[in-house]
Amino acid sequence: MSKKIAPVTQSDFVKAYRVMLTSRVLEEKLAGLYRAGMIKGGVFLGRGQEALSVSVGIQLRRGDIFAPLIRDQGGRLAFGDSVLDTLRTYLGSQLGSMRGRDGNIHRGRPRDGYYAMISHLGAMIPTVTGALLARRLKGEQGVVGATCIGDGGTSTGAFHEGLNAAAVEQLPLIVVVANNQYAYSTPNSRQYACTDLIDKAIGYGVGSHKADGTSLLDCLQTLRNAIQTAREGGGPQLVVADLLRLVGHGEHDDFAYLDPKLKKSAVGCDCVFSAEKHIIENGWHSAEELTAWRSETEEEINATADRVRREPLPDPSEDDWAALSRPEYREQYAAS
Amino acid sequence: MITYLEAIRLAQQKALATDARVFLYGQDIGSFGGAFKATKNLAVEFPGRVLDAPLSEDAIIGMAIGAAIEGARPIVEMQFADFSTCGLNQIVNHAATLFYRTNVPCPIVVRLPSGGTSGGGPFHSQSLEAIYAHWPGLVVVTPATVEDAYSMLLEAVNIDDPVIFCEHKFLYYHLKAEKLPDTALPIGKARIARAGRDATIVTHGAMLHESLAAALELTEDGYEIEVVDLRSVKPLDTDTILASVARTGRLLCVSEEWPWGGVAAEVLARVSSEGFGLLDAAPMRVNAKDTPVPYHPDLWAAHRPTASTIAAAARRLLQI
Incomplete structure (x- = not known):
């Protein structure tokens, strides 16, 4: 039944690499702004996870649903988020999509299928499942929804309930697990007892796909397979990619708990460097070209950051302080 | 005579009949018609729009939120209000925050069969309206009459914000009315x-x-x-x-x-x-x-x- 799945081309690879590069440079900028005290909240980076994240976002189509998680700057940019809105949200600009009401990775534009995560891990799995159910009820076909999570998130009740419900309804959901070895400081040995997280797929009766999270080529091909299978009616697909978070949980975290053996193992390989190596070794582009791309990206991001820093911040006296959309339901508290 | 429970069933029937965006999701609500029969025959009358859910309150609410973002008007049933605490996270941290955070409203109705009945015990008797009212971003209603059970549920479906609909189980069978109202006080008026x-x-x-x-x-x-x-x-x-x-x-x-x-x-x-x-x-x-x-x-x-x-x-x- 399945149409042949197209192999990843040079053009696909390079296009994805460019997004990874933008993500990496943007996150370096965010870390710099954090160290300079310009970001009031936390900064949570996806360093080491760009290949996987971009492979999800870039292979979704307009009309699909994407609910990224903490370390998905790459996937967000690939799906259509902008450097501008990322910086606006981190810096709390009033012009950002969250208007200073929420920050950092908690951003999205739900009307565009780009959902804004809540911090409670697993919560976006049933949410995307329900969105896909609504699409089915409307008679829409051929759309998929993807959501990302980490090894820690697979231990939540919401992960279980959401994936199980999606399987019961046979909805076109792709759950992408970045098995990055740590949930904050908790190593996988304290997170789960199965041999491999992909073993969970059979228990839920969903498709399973394993990827090398350090390899852009493998991530692109694996996600392409998973997305197409879901799109063609194959039901939910679980993707597990092994990789290593190359930074602390957030920029406040010195990552002192990192096992040095992991850093030196296969998962410790930096996916951005290995993608660059792949491009150069195949003779697609030279090292000089890649360096020039990085400089261009840096200039663009620095300019955007400078612009955002001049933008208005949210004004408490201007906020309508309305948690409900219907004005007549907003309660007035006399003394406040 | 129409009971309070039948008024709830009839309101859902009317919502399904008049609004293509409405669907029902909850445990045992399909062909079984619900633990209290609040959805009796609706699965037959509205094929594919009255769906049995797994025993997953968190997923039920989470799915309603996703469906609402996509323009649907889900009415979800918690079998007992007491079990809504298993879906609390999605209600208070997701549904209740969505509009403030993203400017996209979250039109879901969560039906909570609430309150005590004789023999119900600690886990089938709770009245949780205050805890839901505590979080900003939710509308919490507590109909006390047959007429309100009907008209407030219909109104709740049309509200763009999440509504916690606390229907009282003690009133299900013995509270009766001659007929259902055409007009009603709006939600928010005592x-x-x-x-x-x-x-x-x-x-x-x-x-x-x-x-x-x-x-x-x-x-x-x-x-x-x-x-x-x-x-x-x-x-x-x-x-x-x-x-x-x-x-x-x-x-x-x-x-x-x-x-x-x-x-x-x-x-x-x-x-x-x-x-x-x-x-x-x-x-x-x-x-x-x-x-x-x-x-x-x-x-x-x-x-x-x-x-x-x-x-x-x-x-x-x-x-x-």
Whole structure:
């Protein structure tokens, strides 16, 4: 039944690499702004996870649903988020999509299928499942929804309930697990007892796909397979990619708990460097070209950051302080 | 005669018939028709739009949120209000925050079969309206009549914000009406269920009927008690409450919930703060006892406020 799945081309690879590069440079900028005290909240980076994240976002189509998680700057940019809105949200600009009401990775534009995560891990799995159910009820076909999570998130009740419900309804959901070895400081040995997280797929009766999270080529091909299978009616697909978070949980975290053996193992390989190596070794582009791309990206991001820093911040006296959309339901508290 | 429960079923039937965006999702609600039969025959009448859910309250609410973002109007049933705590995260952290954070509203209706019935015990009897009212971003309604059960559920479906619909199980079968209303007070407006001059009882849900019985009992002593049915606890119609207290000078809040931080406590706080000068006596409240809801009918009957405990409290209030 399945149409042949197209192999990843040079053009696909390079296009994805460019997004990874933008993500990496943007996150370096965010870390710099954090160290300079310009970001009031936390900064949570996806360093080491760009290949996987971009492979999800870039292979979704307009009309699909994407609910990224903490370390998905790459996937967000690939799906259509902008450097501008990322910086606006981190810096709390009033012009950002969250208007200073929420920050950092908690951003999205739900009307565009780009959902804004809540911090409670697993919560976006049933949410995307329900969105896909609504699409089915409307008679829409051929759309998929993807959501990302980490090894820690697979231990939540919401992960279980959401994936199980999606399987019961046979909805076109792709759950992408970045098995990055740590949930904050908790190593996988304290997170789960199965041999491999992909073993969970059979228990839920969903498709399973394993990827090398350090390899852009493998991530692109694996996600392409998973997305197409879901799109063609194959039901939910679980993707597990092994990789290593190359930074602390957030920029406040010195990552002192990192096992040095992991850093030196296969998962410790930096996916951005290995993608660059792949491009150069195949003779697609030279090292000089890649360096020039990085400089261009840096200039663009620095300019955007400078612009955002001049933008208005949210004004408490201007906020309508309305948690409900219907004005007549907003309660007035006399003394406040 | 139409029961309170049938009114809820008929409201869902009408919502399904008149609005293609509406679908129902919950445990056992499909061909079985629901644990209380609030969705009886609806799966047959509306194929593919009344769906059985796995035993996953968190997923049920989460799915409703996703569906609402996509333009649907889901009505989800928690089999008992008590089990909604398994879906609490999605209700209070996701549905309730969505509009404030993203400017996209979250039009879901969560039906909570609420409150005590004889023999229900600790886990099938809870009244949770106050905890949901505590979080910003939710509308919390507590219909106390057949007419309100019907019209408020239909109105809830049309509200763009998440609505926690606390329907009282004690009223399901014995509360009956001749016919269903064409018009109704809007959500957010309280109703004077009984006019009076000597004291005001502010109440909601099944306690409306206990309070009305208490008011009737007190007429034998020559007292005329005004009874305010809140209808919705959030928004809370402070104006109607204050106007009533201005007429009577005395306030008794009656609520089946636990006392700490409940609806009665909120009403007392508002009247004390905004209507202190209207009061001729310190306001009082009657709540359930501060223990889990007990199983044995004798213990249960003593745990919740009843017409006689309400009347006794009102007598003390009137003698101050």
